[in-house]
Amino acid sequence: MLATPGVLPSPVGEDRWAFEVKQDGQRAMIYLPGDGTVLVRARSGTDITAAYPELLPLADACGGRPAVLDGEIVALDGQGRSDFERLQQRMGLAGSPARAARMAARVPAHLMLFDVVHLGGRPVTGLPYAERRELLEGLGLVGAAWSTPAAIVGHGAQAWETIRNAGLEGLLAKRLTSRYEPGARSKAWIKIRFVRTTDVVVGGWVPGRGGLAGLPGAVLVGEQLGGQLHYAGSVGTGWSRTERTRLAGLLHVAATDTCPFAEIPPVGGAQWVLPRLVGEVGYATRTRAGRLRHPSWHRLRPDLAPSDLA
Structure with missing residues (x-):
């Protein structure tokens, strides 16, 4: 049985839910x-x-x-x-x-x-x-x-605050009356991730496939450290098709043959761009190497230049 991404149940009626730490x-x-x-x-x-x-x-x-x-x-x-x-x-x-x-x-x-x-x-x-x-x-x-591990009935807001302060990934809310549905992604189980955000510089992209042909399937992003752009991960979710199309135009204008990252990312089929587009992404956690885990695109930041992130 799988959980559906969502938000915390309302405080009204939250005593009908149990809350577990998301591992x-x-x-x-x-x-x-x-x-x-x-x-x-x-x-x-x-x-x-x-x-x-x-x-x-x-x-x-x-x-x-x-x-x-x-x-x-x-x-x-x-x-x-x-x-x-x-x-x-x-x-x-x-x-x-x-x-x-x-x-x-x-x-x-x-x-x-x-x-x-x-x-x-x-x-x-x-x-x-x-x-x-x-x-x-x-x-x-x-x-x-x-x-x-313990499951707590009700007190969702308190549970959320506790896991956030502890640096954990999120919560699972499970309806007390729910049956176990093998193979189903059920709304009776809700996974709520604590989403962090950061501003990144776009340094490349990978073309999409199928219905996304000609559009970015993912963008390769980095963070400014010590005067260099260090690869932080690949972001492939969070856009509408309109946003992908707009971003595709910006990426084509900024195309370059030179990788802007301090070290070339291990990504096949990457196309490089001049590091001048800034975006905001959400993510769950980071790896020890500083890479973003479960990143999702939030928005372009035309109000910021890469130099503002140094």
Whole structure:
């Protein structure tokens, strides 16, 4: 079951919602047949059990009671926050158990459990969220590599303020009466990201495909540091077609054969422009290299010149 992007539910009636911290990791379904084995599948259905050997002891965590659990595998930073860039070192290792075991010692993974969809040999997807949550918490699943983070009923504004001050990515609001809808992106689950904004300089673009042929599929942006333009990421969402068309005209006028970034970005098919267009983008977090994660275009800033950002 997937969440729909949205905003916090109104304070009026917010007691009909539970709020969970939005984790930044790899979604996983955990299958516990009750026979001493465990199977971990990614959202795609791929078997990723071997990539996370620290989760193997989960096989006995339910005391032989069969269960299917929903959760997010994360890697935590020094402050206990999920760090997707750190987790990427653990992903894709299912085909190399020996390397996965070595990486587990260097970058431990942790499973955040938030739902149960099958328990004791019967599906529980038809039960409301509040009842499923009670079943999940009743399992007492707390271990060195897994936990069941709290869900708070009501108090959405306070929860939002807390996660924002803690530098977390966002919240998930889940309607207490909602059933579990496998494969659906449901409005009964709402993901609310804390969006930060920054002003950037456009240094290049990548042509779109299909219906976007001739228009920018994404722009390559940077930030002024030490008198140089440092690549900050690729932004491919946030425009209407009218805005893309207008931006395409500006990009063609500013075309150049010289890359304006201090280091050439690893982007295939990039076309460079003179670094004179300034835009405002929203983003969720940054990587340790300073790249923007989940960036989205907000608007052009014709009132600003690149020199204003130095």
